[in-house]
Amino acid sequence: MPVGAVIEFSNITKTFGNVTAVDNLSFTVEPGRVTGFLGPNGAGKTTTLRMLLGLVAPTSGTATIDGIRYRDLPRPLQTVGAALEAASFHPGRSARNHLAVYAIAAGLPSARIDAVLHTVGLGAHGAQRVGGFSLGMRQRLGLAFTLLGDPGVLVLDEPINGLDPEGIKWIRGFLRTMADEGRTVLVSSHLLSEVQQSVDDVIIIADGALVHRGTLSSLETEAAPRILVDSPDRTALEAALSQAGIEFSTGRTGLFAAAPDPALIGHIAFSAGVELSALHRERKGLEEAFLALVNGHANGNGGESR
Amino acid sequence: MTSFSRALGAEFAKLGTTRLWWVLAAVMFGYIALLAGGLSALFAGIESGAISPDAAGTGSQGLAGFGSLPPLIYSFASSVGYVFPVLLGTLATTGEFRHQTLTPTFLANPRRAQVLGAKTIALFVVGAVFGVVALLASVGVGALVINAFDVDPLLADSATWALIGRTVLAMAIWSTIGVGLGVLVHSQVASIVIVLAFTQFVEPLLRFASLFTDVTRGIGNYLPGAASDALVGASFFTLAAPGGTPAALLEWWQGGLVLLAYMLAATVIGYAVSWKRDVT
Ligand SMILES: Nc1ncnc2c1ncn2[C@@H]1O[C@H](COP(=O)(O)OP(=O)(O)OP(=O)(O)O)[C@@H](O)[C@H]1O
Ligand SMILES: [Mg+2]
Numbered sequence: 001m002p003v004g005a006v007i008e009f010s011n012i013t014k015t016f017g018n019v020t021a022v023d024n025l026s027f028t029v030e031p032g033r034v035t036g037f038l039g040p041n042g043a044g045k046t047t048t049l050r051m052l053l054g055l056v057a058p059t060s061g062t063a064t065i066d067g068i069r070y071r072d073l074p075r076p077l078q079t080v081g082a083a084l085e086a087a088s089f090h091p092g093r094s095a096r097n098h099l100a101v102y103a104i105a106a107g108l109p110s111a112r113i114d115a116v117l118h119t120v121g122l123g124a125h126g127a128q129r130v131g132g133f134s135l136g137m138r139q140r141l142g143l144a145f146t147l148l149g150d151p152g153v154l155v156l157d158e159p160i161n162g163l164d165p166e167g168i169k170w171i172r173g174f175l176r177t178m179a180d181e182g183r184t185v186l187v188s189s190h191l192l193s194e195v196q197q198s199v200d201d202v203i204i205i206a207d208g209a210l211v212h213r214g215t216l217s218s219l220e221t222e223a224a225p226r227i228l229v230d231s232p233d234r235t236a237l238e239a240a241l242s243q244a245g246i247e248f249s250t251g252r253t254g255l256f257a258a259a260p261d262p263a264l265i266g267h268i269a270f271s272a273g274v275e276l277s278a279l280h281r282e283r284k285g286l287e288e289a290f291l292a293l294v295n296g297h298a299n300g301n302g303g304e305s306r
Numbered sequence: 307m308t309s310f311s312r313a314l315g316a317e318f319a320k321l322g323t324t325r326l327w328w329v330l331a332a333v334m335f336g337y338i339a340l341l342a343g344g345l346s347a348l349f350a351g352i353e354s355g356a357i358s359p360d361a362a363g364t365g366s367q368g369l370a371g372f373g374s375l376p377p378l379i380y381s382f383a384s385s386v387g388y389v390f391p392v393l394l395g396t397l398a399t400t401g402e403f404r405h406q407t408l409t410p411t412f413l414a415n416p417r418r419a420q421v422l423g424a425k426t427i428a429l430f431v432v433g434a435v436f437g438v439v440a441l442l443a444s445v446g447v448g449a450l451v452i453n454a455f456d457v458d459p460l461l462a463d464s465a466t467w468a469l470i471g472r473t474v475l476a477m478a479i480w481s482t483i484g485v486g487l488g489v490l491v492h493s494q495v496a497s498i499v500i501v502l503a504f505t506q507f508v509e510p511l512l513r514f515a516s517l518f519t520d521v522t523r524g525i526g527n528y529l530p531g532a533a534s535d536a537l538v539g540a541s542f543f544t545l546a547a548p549g550g551t552p553a554a555l556l557e558w559w560q561g562g563l564v565l566l567a568y569m570l571a572a573t574v575i576g577y578a579v580s581w582k583r584d585v586t
Contacts, residue, residue, distance in 0.1 A: 047586070054416045055409060055585040071416035082413055088406040090324060097323035105316035105414035107309075145410060 002152035004031025004184035005066035005079070007052065012061030014047050014208075021047040023208035024061070029186045029201075031152070034179045036199035036216075037188040040294055044208035045188040046085060049157050053082050065153055077106035081146030082155040087138050091131025095122055095141050098130055099148060108148055116144040121170070135162035143171075153184040160194050172198040192290040206294045219289050229265050230254030230278040240272035241265075254278050313420050316411075317428035326397055327432060331439050334390035338382055338443035346379045346448045350455035376460040377469055377539070379448035383440035384473045384538045388480045388531070389505045390440070391433040395484020396501055398429060400494040408585050418582050422489065426482050426573060433481025437474035445470065469539050472558060476537045479565045483530070486572025492580045505531070527556050530568050536561025 007029040014022040022044040029035045039045050050056040052063040054070035065073065065080055073079050089098055099113045117126050120140040125133070130141065139162050146154055160168055175198045179185045189195045192202070202219055204212040212219060230253065231237040241248050241257060246268065248257040254277075257265050262279050269276050321327050351357030353375060402408045415421050449459035460466045484501070491497040509531045516526025526532055536555035556564065 053413060055412060057584060076416055077414050084409055088409040090405045090407055092324045101316050101319045102410050102414040104319050105312055107312050
C-alpha cells in the first residue's frame with residue numbers, strides 16, 4: 001500500500017509578465033484526507049498545482065512533496081499522480097498506447113495499463129483512439145494516468161468537470177477511498193458545492209492569495225452560520241430562543257438562529273420543553289461562506305488598486 | 307533499465323503508436339521512386355542510345371558532362387528525400403506542444419534535457435530507417451530501370467555502397483535537425499511552412515545564386531542542403547552549376563559535421579527558449 005506524503009507550499013509566487021498569478025502562498029496538505037483547493041476562475045489554482053509538479057517554475061518560493069521538489073523525485077509517477085485540466089492527449093493514439101508511453105517512461109509494468117483502465121471504467125475502450133473520446137472519457141483517462149504508478153499522492157485539477165452524475169458519484173467515492181487508504185488527495189475546483197461532499201479540508205484562494213484554510217466545518221462556523229430550527233409551536237420556540245439570548249429571524253420554513261452549533265439550539269428547546277420539527281445547519285451556508293470569502297477578497301483588492 | 311533507456315523507449319513508443327512515421331515514409335517512397343524511375347529511364351535511355359539526345363532536348367553531348375548516372379540517381383534518396391525526415395522530426399516534436407503531451411511527458415520524466423536527448427536519438431534511428439526506405443526507392447527502382455537499359459547500375463562498386471551508407475547517415479541527421487527546428491519554433495504550422503519554404507524554395511535559390519562568384523560559392527557550401535550533398539557525395543546540384551563547372555563541395559566528413567552543427571545549434575537554442583520554459 002502506497003503511503004501518503006505531506007505536500008508543502010512555502011511562500012510560493014508566480015508572475016507572468018505583470019500579472020501575479022500566485023501571490024506568496026503557503027499551506028500544507030496532509031495525507032489521509034481529501035483537501036479541496038478552491039477559488040474562482042483565474043484565482044491561480046492551476047498555476048499553483050503546475051508549480052508543485054515542476055511544470056511551471058516559481059518566481060520565488062518552493063513546493064515540495066515529503067520535502068522533495070518534484071523534479072528531484074527519484075520515481076515521480078510512483079510518488080505523485082497528477083491530472084491537470086488541459087486535455088493532454090495525442091488524438092491519434094489509443095487510450096492504452098497513451099498510457100503505455102508514460103508507463104515505459106516511468107518503468108512501470110504494462111499490466112498496470114489495463115488495471116488502471118479498468119479502475120476508471122474505460123476497460124472496454126482501451127483500443128479506441130482518444131480523439132473520439134467524450135470529455136468525461138478524457139477525464140477518466142486523465143485519472144487512469146494518475147493511477148499508473150499507484151502513487152501515495154494524488155493531485156487533481158478540476159477532475160469533476162465534464163463528468164455525468166454517475167461519474168461525479170463515482171469520483172466522490174474514489175477520492176474518499178484514496179484518502180481512507182492513507183493517500184494525500186489534493187483536488188481543485190472553482191465550486192465548493194462540487195466537492196463539499198467529499199473534502200475534509202479546504203484551502204481557498206482568490207487572486208493568487210490565501211483567503212482561508214482549515215477543515216470544511218471551520219469554514220461553516222467562521223462565516224457566522226445560521227441554524228434552521230422549527231417547532232409545531234413556533235411561538236414557544238421564539239420565546240425560548242429570546243430567553244436564551246439567541247438572535248433569530250423568521251423565515252418561511254422556520255427560524256434562522258444565529259448560533260454556531262445545532263446542539264446548543266437543541267439544548268435550549270429541550271430545557272424549555274419545546275418540541276422540534278426541524279433542526280439543522282442552513283443548507284446554503286457553506287457556499288455563501290465561500291462566496292463571501294472570495295468576493296470579500298476581490299472587493300478588497302479592487303479598492304486597493306484604485 | 308536506466309532512466310535514459312526508459313526515456314528512449316518512451317520516445318520510440320510515441321513514434322510507433324501514431325501514423326505519422328509510416329504515412330511520411332510511404333509518401334517519401336512513392337515520390338523518390340517516381341523521380342528515380344522516371345529520370346533513370348530518361349538518362350539511361352539517352353546513354354544507351356534508346357532515346358535520341360535531340361528528342362530529349364539535352365543537346366548532342368548527351369551525358370558526357372554529367373559524370374556517372376547511377377550515383378546521381380541514387381543520391382535522390384537524400385537530395386530529394388531529406389525533407390521527409392525533417393518533417394518527421396519536426397512534427398514529432400511540435401506535436402508535443404500542440405497536443406500538450408509535454409505535460410504527461412515531463413510528469414513521467416522531469417529531466418527535460420534527458421527527454422530531449424532521448425527524442426533526438428530516437429529520431430536519429432528512425433531517420434536512418436527513412437534513409438533505408440528512401441534508398442529502396444532510389445537505388446531499388448533506379449537500378450532496376452538503369453539495368454533494363456543495359457547501363458551498368460554500379461551495384462558492385464564500393465563507391466556506390468559508400469554513398470548508400472552516407473545517405474543513411476545524412477537522413478538520420480536530417481531527422482534530428484527536424485527535432486531541433488521543432489523545439490526552436492514549437493508551432494506546428496509555422497515549422498511546416500519553414501521546412502517546406504526553406505527546403506523547396508529558399509535554399510535551392512540561395513545555392514544556385516551562390517554559384518555565380520567564388521566567394522559566395524564557398525559560403526554556399528555551408529548551406530545545410532549543400533553540406534548534406536557533400537556528405538552523401540553526389541547530387542543533381544553539383545552537376546547543374548552555371549557554365550557547366552561542377553561546384554566543389556566540402557569533403558564528405560566536413561559536410562557531416564556542418565549538418566551536425568546545424569542540429570546542435572537548433573536543439574540547444576530550442577532547449578533554452580522553449581523546452582525548459584513553463585508548461586501551462
Ligand atoms: N502562461 C500564462 N501566461 C500569462 N498569464 C497566465 C498564464 N497562465 C496563467 N496565467 C494567468 O494567471 C492567472 C491564474 O490562472 P490559473 O489558470 O492558475 O487560474 P485557475 O484558478 O486555475 O482558474 P480556472 O478556475 O479558470 O481554471 C490568470 O490571471 C491567468 O490569466
Ligand atoms: Mg485552472
